[in-house]
Amino acid sequence: MSKTKENIFDIVLFKRLFQYIKPYKVVFIVLLILVVLLAVFSAATPYITKYAIDNSIEVKASESFLNYILAMFAVLILQTVFQLAFIYYAAWLGQNLVEDVRVKLFNHLLKFKMKYYDNSSVGVLITRAVTDMERIADIFGQGLFMIFRDLLAMVVVFGVMMFINWRLSLIVFIMLPVLLYATRIFQKYMKVAFEEVRNEVSNLNSFVQERLTGMKILQLFTREEVEYEKFTVINERHKKGWLKTVWYNSIFFPLADLVSSVCIGAVAWYGGLSIVLENNEVSQGDLIAFIMFIPMLFRPLRQIADKFNTLQMGMVAANRVFKVLDTTSQIDDHGTIVAEHFKGDIAFKEVVFSYVDHEEVLKGISFDVKSGETIAIVGATGAGKSTIINLLNRFYEIKDGEIAIDGVNIKDVTLASLRTQIAVVLQDVFLFADTILNNITLNHPEITEAQVEAAAKEIGVHDFITSLPGGYHYNVKERGVMLSSGQRQLISFLRAYVTNPSILVLDEATSSVDSYSEQLIQNATEKITKGRTSIVIAHRLATIKKADKILVMDSGEIVEQGTHDELLQRVNGYYKNLYEVQFLKEEAV
Numbered sequence: 026m027s028k029t030k031e032n033i034f035d036i037v038l039f040k041r042l043f044q045y046i047k048p049y050k051v052v053f054i055v056l057l058i059l060v061v062l063l064a065v066f067s068a069a070t071p072y073i074t075k076y077a078i079d080n081s082i083e084v085k086a087s088e089s090f091l092n093y094i095l096a097m098f099a100v101l102i103l104q105t106v107f108q109l110a111f112i113y114y115a116a117w118l119g120q121n122l123v124e125d126v127r128v129k130l131f132n133h134l135l136k137f138k139m140k141y142y143d144n145s146s147v148g149v150l151i152t153r154a155v156t157d158m159e160r161i162a163d164i165f166g167q168g169l170f171m172i173f174r175d176l177l178a179m180v181v182v183f184g185v186m187m188f189i190n191w192r193l194s195l196i197v198f199i200m201l202p203v204l205l206y207a208t209r210i211f212q213k214y215m216k217v218a219f220e221e222v223r224n225e226v227s228n229l230n231s232f233v234q235e236r237l238t239g240m241k242i243l244q245l246f247t248r249e250e251v252e253y254e255k256f257t258v259i260n261e262r263h264k265k266g267w268l269k270t271v272w273y274n275s276i277f278f279p280l281a282d283l284v285s286s287v288c289i290g291a292v293a294w295y296g297g298l299s300i301v302l303e304n305n306e307v308s309q310g311d312l313i314a315f316i317m318f319i320p321m322l323f324r325p326l327r328q329i330a331d332k333f334n335t336l337q338m339g340m341v342a343a344n345r346v347f348k349v350l351d352t353t354s355q356i357d358d359h360g361t362i363v364a365e366h367f368k369g370d371i372a373f374k375e376v377v378f379s380y381v382d383h384e385e386v387l388k389g390i391s392f393d394v395k396s397g398e399t400i401a402i403v404g405a406t407g408a409g410k411s412t413i414i415n416l417l418n419r420f421y422e423i424k425d426g427e428i429a430i431d432g433v434n435i436k437d438v439t440l441a442s443l444r445t446q447i448a449v450v451l452q453d454v455f456l457f458a459d460t461i462l463n464n465i466t467l468n469h470p471e472i473t474e475a476q477v478e479a480a481a482k483e484i485g486v487h488d489f490i491t492s493l494p495g496g497y498h499y500n501v502k503e504r505g506v507m508l509s510s511g512q513r514q515l516i517s518f519l520r521a522y523v524t525n526p527s528i529l530v531l532d533e534a535t536s537s538v539d540s541y542s543e544q545l546i547q548n549a550t551e552k553i554t555k556g557r558t559s560i561v562i563a564h565r566l567a568t569i570k571k572a573d574k575i576l577v578m579d580s581g582e583i584v585e586q587g588t589h590d591e592l593l594q595r596v597n598g599y600y601k602n603l604y605e606v607q608f609l610k611e612e613a614v
Contacts, residue, residue, distance in 0.1 A: 035340055035344070038340055038343055038344055038347070039340070041343075041347065042122075042161070042164065042343055045122045045125050045126055046118070046122060048125075049118055049121055049122070052114055052117065052118050053118065055110075055114060056111065056114055056115055056118065056170055059107050059110055059111040059114070060111070060170060060173055060174045060177055061177065062103075062107050063104065063107050063108060063111060063174055063178065064174065064177035064178040064180070064181045065181060066100055066103060066104040066107065067104075067178040067181065067182060067321060068178075068181045068182045068184075068185040068318075068321070069100045069104075070097055070100055070101070070317070071185075071313075071314040071315075071317035071318050071321070072185055072189070072314065073093055073096050073097050073100065074093075074097070074310070074313060074314055074317060075189060075308075075310035075311060075313065075314035076093065076310060077090060077093035077094070077097075077310070078308075078309050078310035078313055079308050079309065079310035079311075080093075080310075081093060082309075111170070111174070115165055115166050115167075115170045115171070116162075116165075116166040116167075118165050118166070119161075119162035119163065119164065119165035119166035119167075120162050120166070122161070122162070122165060123158045123159070123161050123162040126158065126161060126346065127154060127158045129350065130153065130154055130158075130346060130349060130350060131154060133349065133350055133352075134150065134154070134349070136355045136356075137352075137354045137355060138354055138355060138356045138420065138421060138422070139415065139420040139421060140354065140380070140421060141352070141354035143380070146227075146231040146235075147231070147234055147235070148227070148230040148231025148232065148233065148234035148235060149227045149230065149231050150349070151230060151234065152226060152227045152230045152231075153345055153346055153349050156226065156230070156342075157223075157342035157343075157345055157346050158342070158346070160338045160339045160341070160342035160343075161339050161342050161343050161346065162339075163335050163336075163338070163339050164335075164336055164339035164340065164343070167332060167335045168332050168333075168335040168336035168339055169336060171328070171332045172329050172332050172333065172336060175325035175326075175328050175329045175332070176325070176329065178321070178325050179322055179325050179326065182318055182321050182322050183197075183198075183322060185318070186315065186318050186322075189311055189314060189315075190306075190307060190311045190315070192295070192306055192307070193292055193295065193296060193307060193311060193312075193315045196288070196291050196292055196295060197288055197292065197315075197318075197319060197322065200284055200287065200288040200291070201322070203284055204280075204281055204284045204285075204323060204326055205326070207277060207280055207281070207284075208277070208281075208326060208329065211273060211276075211277040212333050212337070214273050215270060215273055215333070215334050215337060216337045216341075218266065218269040218270045218273060219270065219334065219337050219338045219341055220341050221266045221269065222263075222266040222267055222269075222270065222338075223338070223341050223342065223345065224266075225259070225262050225263040225266045226263065228259055228262075228263075229259055229260065229263050232255070232256060232259050233256075236252055236256070270334070278327060281323065281326065281327045284323065285319060285320065285323040285324075288319050288323070289316060289319050289320075292312070292315050292316065292319065293312070293316065295307070296311065296312035296315065297312065300312065356419055356420075356422065356440060357422070357436070358439065358440040358441075359436070360435075360436060360437050360438045360439040360440065360443070361437065361439070362433060362437050362438045362439065362442075363438075363439050363442045364430075364438050364439070364442040364443060364445075364446050364527075365442070366446065366527055367430050367431055367446050367447075367527035367528055367558075368396045368431045368527070369394075369395075369396035369397060369398075369430075369431070369527055369528055369557065369558030370393070370394065370395060370396050370430065370431050370432065370558070371393070371394040371417070371428075371429070371430055371528070371558060371560070372391075372392075372393050372394075372427075372428070372429045372430075372432075373390055373391055373392050373393075373413070373426070373427075373428055374391050374426050374427045374428070374429070375389045375390075375391055375425065375426040375427070376389065376390050376391070376416065376423050376425070376426035376427070376428060377389050377423065377424045377425035377426055378412060378416060378421065378423045378424055379424060380421070385424075385581055386409050386412050386581050387409050387412055387413075387416075387423075387581045388580075388581040388582050389425075389426065389582075390409070390413075390578075390581070390582060390583050391426075391583070392576055392583060392586065394558055394560065394574075395558075395573075396558055397556060397557065397558060398558060398559070398573040398574065399554050399558075399559040399560075399561060399571065399572050399573050400559070400560055400561070400572055400573060400574045400575070400576060401561050401562075401563035401569050401572035401574075401575045401576070402560065402561065402562050402563065402575075402576045402578060403562075403563050403569065403575060403576070403577055403578070403600065403603065404577060404578035404579055404603075405579065407580075408578040408579050408580060408581065409578055409580075409581045409582075410562045410578055411532065411562065413560065414449060414451075414530045414532065414560070414562070416428060417435075417447060417528075417530060417560070418443070418444055418447055418449060418530075419435060419436075419440060419443060419444075430443075430528070445524070445526075446526055446527040446528060447526055447527070447528045447529075447530060448520075448521035448522075448524050448526035448528070448529050448530070449521065449529075449530045449531075449532075450514075450517045450518055450520075450521050450529070450530070450531045450532065451517065451532050452532040452562075454505065454510075454513040454514055454516070454517040455504065455505075456501050456504060456505030456508070456513055456516060457501075458500070458501070458502050458503040458504075459500065459501070460495075460497065460498045460499060460500055460501075461490055461493070461496075461497050461498070461499050461501060461516060462474055462477060462497040462498060464501060464505070464516060464520065465477050465497075465516060465519050465520045465523060466520075466523065467520070469524075472523055472524075474497060476523060477497065477519070477523055478497070480519060480522050480523045481519055483522075483552060484518060484519065484522055484548065484549040484552045484553060485545055485548045485549060485552070486515045486516075486518070486519055486545060486549065489512065489515060489545065501513075501516075511543065511545070511546065514546055515545055515546060515549065518546065518549040518550070518553060519549075521553060522549075522552075522553045526557070527557065527558070528557065528558045528559070528560075529553060529554055529557050529558070529559040529560070530559070530560045530561075531550065531554070531559065531560070531561045531562065532561075532562040551571075563575075569589055570589050572588075572589070573588070574586060574587065574588060575587060575588065575589060575592060575600065577592065577599050577600045577603070579599060584599050585598060585599050585600050592604075
């Protein structure tokens with residue numbers, strides 16, 4: 026069992042959270058002062074009531090009674106003001122703290138290597154960055170300070186009770202351990218229950234996010250009923266997790282009310298009997314004050330248990346967030362060379378790579394690309410073509426070998442400058458729910474709208490963009506659903522072109538686009554590759570014929586390389602067979 030499950034309050038985890046309070050230590054100190062003041066004022070009203078009854082009502086002294094009333098009014102006003110300030114600044118501190126943690130978490134996520142996202146659920150990560158963050162804010166806004174205030178109030182109240190009448194206090198003290206023990210057991214079980222709830226919330230978020238993203242596939246294959254049944258099972262587990270917390274609450278709170286009522290009854294019985302017998306052990310003021318004090322002593326204990334639920338949920342959430350923050354899955358960026366421009370000579374030297382240990386995807390491949398050349402990579406699915414793209418941009422670390430640009434190992438180049446000089450156009454184009462302009466520039470401050478329009482005209486996509494409502498300011502919605510696959514591909518070409526990269530890497534599939542878009546893509550390809558070193562995963566015959574060199578891949582190895590004409594001369598060559606089976610059909614069409 027983990028530490029967070031064994032302990033009701035993880036002090037090590039809280040110390041780590043406390044580091045984020047340091048910038049707001051003034052507010053933190055103010056909150057501590059307010060906690061003390063509220064604890065003192067909580068006992069003031071019953072205390073004043075006792076003396077009002079004993080010193081004014083019993084002796085019928087109207088002048089002193091008015092003074093007690095005014096004192097009680099002043100206490101209530103001050104208590105209200107302090108309570109307002111306490112609630113506001115506790116929430117303010119929680120929200121500012123969680124803003125800092127969330128920014129740090131998102132910045133951390135931005136630097137993870139692709140392998141981390143290959144093995145992680147997007148829904149779970151969204152839960153960490155959004156829902157769990159709000160639970161962390163509640164630690165301070167609704168949990169920790171509230172618990173501290175209530176505990177201190179209980180200490181002050183009990184101290185005043187002992188000062189007023191130790192005999193009545195003894196009756197209360199006898200009953201108090203019962204509720205304290207019940208509270209501890211309650212907190213222990215609630216900790217485990219909330220851990221289960223958070224797990225099920227993550228599962229639910231992940232399931233819903235994936236199904237909404239893949240809704241088209243579900244409907245195409247009529248999987249609605251199957252997915253509905255799966256969702257019902259997950260939702261049922263989520264419900265059962267919450268019902269456990271409801272069950273524990275339904276046991277504890279009635280028990281707390283019962284103990285409080287029994288205590289009041291015992292005090293009323295003993296105090297009332299003493300007053301009737303006139304043994305001077307209890308005054309009328311003592312009895313009334315204690316009847317007021319007991320709920321003030323027992324209610325905070327109930328509230329502490331309730332706030333502890335909030336605190337425990339926050340601690341569970343914090344533990345999950347810190348696990349992500351503690352994950353070291355970043356690409357090592359120890360390069361010292363800042364690449365302002367590449368000449369464009371690329372060399373793969375005996376590169377070995379595997380996504381999964383002991384399952385090599387690239388088996389020691391080597392090839393060279395001269396500056397300004399265009400090489401095409403062909404081969405069956407799974408041959409390792411796209412992996413070359415990923416490795417050139419250092420999305421993954423190679424197992425062995427070396428990748429060099431202009432004779433410099435890419436590990437010696439800073440990651441940001443490396444990726445700035447390499448533009449990639451992927452087959453699977455991702456667009457954000459934003460304007461076409463922002464999807465092209467990705468909000469780069471140095472790329473103007475005029476530059477984007479000029480680049481669009483150069484590669485022949487300006488007319489297509491201006492034909493849309495709003496032109497460059499047309500919102501493509503989530504994942505670019507308002508555009509066809511061919512239009513999204515054109516946007517990605519323009520996105521690559523405006524950055525004026527030294528090297529282009531293209532996965533220019535056109536299998537799912539119309540003939541008009543395909544012609545635009547072909548023209549765009551010719552334009553943006555002109556004069557630049559380009560690596561193209563080829564899907565069209567035209568690209569292959571125009572390439573300076575063709576790499577033929579099979580099962581993670583380069584089995585052939587040469588020009589189109591050279592490779593066709595090889596008897597029973599891999600490329601020749603591929604050409605006759607696949608590309609001659611395209612030529613015939």
